Amino acid sequence: MxxxxxxxxxxxxxxxxxxxxxxxxxxxxxxxxxxxxxxxxxxxxxxxxxxxxxxxxxxxxxxxxxxxxxxxxxxxxxxxxxxxxxxxxxxxxxxxxxxxxxxxxxxxxxxxxxxxxxxxSIPYLRSNQKLTLGYFQLRKMMFKNIKKSKK
Structure with missing residues (x-):
């Protein structure tokens, strides 16, 4: 113990x-x-x-x-x-x-x-809008990477 x-x-x-x-x-x-x-x-x-x-x-x-x-x-x-x-x-x-x-x-x-x-993942699990929050997080990451690659 x-x-x-x-x-x-x-x-x-x-x-x-x-x-x-x-x-x-x-x-x-x-x-x-x-x-x-x-x-x-x-x-x-x-x-x-x-x-x-x-x-x-x-x-x-x-x-x-x-x-x-x-x-x-x-x-x-x-x-x-x-x-x-x-x-x-x-x-x-x-x-x-x-x-x-x-x-x-x-x-x-x-x-x-x-x-x-x-x-x-705890904040995402506690959210009432799990799918929407996950989608916006994914979209934010994707566009952030696209902006970096254009520079």
Whole structure:
């Protein structure tokens, strides 16, 4: 039970830290994710006696995946609450499905993408005009790309 809480906290903390480094300190998504992941993985590698083996096997993976969540642009997800909820969803996905993804590449990134999509879709699901709102969002994205390509 306590291990699960620690893993969930790691996911939320990893996504928030990466988001902060990426969007507030302007380090960029890749640098933010890799820097923080190296710190966490280095700590676990050089000080293995401080962390139980079960946690030491999962914390780096959860932190890496949650740092993928934190790489989201502030234009797409602008609140720390949304990022922390995405980190929570990512942690729950990892805890419940990690045994199924053994040996498959891209599982952490895919899980991070799913967790972001879940949180980003909440405003659309709460709207009474789901189809209209989705249509206008799609149209806005299409015309935005067309205007950029003409320049």
């Amino acid at each position: 306590i291990h699960t809480v620690i893993l969930i906290f790691t996911g939320v903390f990893g996504s928030l830290l990466t988001y902060y480094f990426n969007n507030k300190l302007k380090l960029g998504g890749v640098l933010s994710s890799s820097l923080l992941t190296c710190i966490v993985a280095g700590f676990i590698h050089f000080f293995p006696t401080y962390i139980p083996e079960q946690l030491a096997n999962h914390i780096p993976l959860i932190f890496i995946g949650s740092s993928f969540v934190g790489m989201v642009s502030s234009h797409q997800l602008s609140t720390f609450i949304g990022v922390s909820l995405s980190g929570l969803v990512y942690s729950l996905i990892y805890i419940n499905t990690s045994q199924f993804f053994d040996g498959f590449g891209g599982a952490l990134g895919t899980s991070a993408c799913i967790s972001l999509l879940v949180i980003m």
